[in-house]
Amino acid sequence: MQVKTLSREEYEVALEALGVDIPVEQLPVWQDFESTVDGRSPWGYVAVLRDGETAALASFVQYETHGYRYLRAHHAPVWADAPSAQDEAEALEALVAHIRQADRSQVFMRLAVDHELPMTRSCLSTLPYDTTVVVDLSGGEEAIFSRMKPRGRRDVRKALRECPASMADETDLAVASFEEYHKIMCDTAARDGFVPAPCSYYANMMRVLGPDHCRVYAARIDGELVGWSLVTVSGSVATRYYAATVSGAGRMHVADALVHFEMMHVAELGCTSYDLMGIGSEFAPETMNLNEFKTKFAKEGTVRIAPDRDVPIKGGFYAALQGVKKLRAHAKAVRR
Template identity: 55%
Template sequence: MIEANDITVEELETKAAELGVNLPIEQTAVWAGYQATIDGRTPWGAVELTQGGSTIALVSLIDYETHGYHYLRSNHAPVWAVEPCEELEGQAIDALAAHVHAKDKRQKFMRISIKAELASTTPVLSGIPYDHTVVIDVTGGDEEILSRMKPRGRRDVRKALRESPVTCADETELASKSFEEYYDVMRETGERDGFTPAPCSDYEDMIRILGPEHCRVYAGRLDGRVVTWSLVTINGTRAVRYYGASRNETMRQHVTDKLVYFECCDLGANQGCLDYDMMAIGSEFSPKLMGLNEFKTKFTKQVAEVAPDRDVPIHGLFYKALVTAKKLRDR
């Protein structure tokens, strides 16, 4: 039998350390503090799932309030202490859902990362989940990092190093003082790619609250002007390229290839990282993301499977009503 017990996020971090588990940044106390600054989001707490007295999974949850109702979200969790089979994953999710329902009747559903397509889950109501990503090994120094890329990746990076006119640097300190210059590039990227970026203050809060230990900003400049940048989160030995943006006019000059390679080298040499997650590529599960594959997959010969986000209805009738409303809106 699987039991679900409330713990603090700080206790979750301690238990993960004892188990030798490297937590995603979204499962940490510092992330919960950042989420608390965003309208409509409140840290809900953390849960330890145990079986026979042993920890099998950990999960930190954020309460999202939207359109007058509440749901819980947990990015890249449950974090497993054991490799779950489909049956164990199903039992754990059921135990977590029952625990949430007993504790907080407001919650209509959970959105969490679940590998198996369980009967208790549904596709997410909103967002684009993914089940594959690119993780770059950043150990061994500059040449080793380059040698592990696909031939196309090595060719593009070498060409960028020879010909790209940008100067790359870690600009975390500069970006923490003002993010406006970088945000202007994000606005241009959003117009090109068809999305609306979050307010500039969200990025500023993220950099300030996570701090330089957990958040770095890298940028490429041309004639002193930012033309490409990445916002990178770090927890333990893993870095994640959380956001990135680039100017239209320099896209064909391999400026982002040069920047990503610079980031890999710096993260491995100076930030204590072992790997760098480029976050999300397309697949049969998420065909809308296929446009990301050409750029991201050239930096490594392998792709990694991850558990995609799925919804777990807690109030079934209410959730069905949300699905119906979404279908009507989509029409």
């Protein structure tokens, strides 16, 4: 396989010709969004060619952290056809050679690789996942209910009867000011033990992607915000990218009612599938706590995807980073 650099315009044409669903992170506008984040900048677009024909496409963003650089292609390469292990190995070898020639500053690349290969490594950072839940939105509300697990149907119908919150598309309000929504994200982060992005991150995401690719749905009780979600849209696929609720929202069935509202609304926008974005598995046991909630919305919706993996470009430098990570983990364990 060979790798060819594409201009933004060439990449857009190639995406359209590929004939598959394109992850929102692989749309050119995603590079515009990532450019608003400190330490990130567009690197470029490439086509992976087999016998002169496009086999896959990728949009790369450069990340600079702790004095080194690496490239990231979220949910990419985007393949025209499902790749074999040999296909992926040949593509990765060609990409490494291309990047070494084009930019000697890159230490590794992080991208979606279905098969565990000799040249791939577990991600140095982040929690990649290889399984998600995708809800089929075709056929209307009753058809969607029919494809839920019994527990999902019961919970959502109960929420529709008893949840005191009103649901709305608040995209315009959130774009005007995200402060109110961010406060609930911070509360959720403190409760669930993660670090939220700054308010500007979510605000820029909405502003740059625009309403065609990014919506905010909200639940309010007597005008007070009690839950929200940020949903991305690319083609016919909607993805529940972020969500947050106040403490006690579970007792009021807010999350179930809000997911139902989101599904109905994105279906009206023309989406035919709704990705709940990642659950736990043997590959990612750290997120098993997400499974009970997400899997109930689709009894046959569990889908395996290619997880993020690292591919070293500078092998020695990458090995040193692995060593630093091990030392930090050991020091943390000793402090406990």
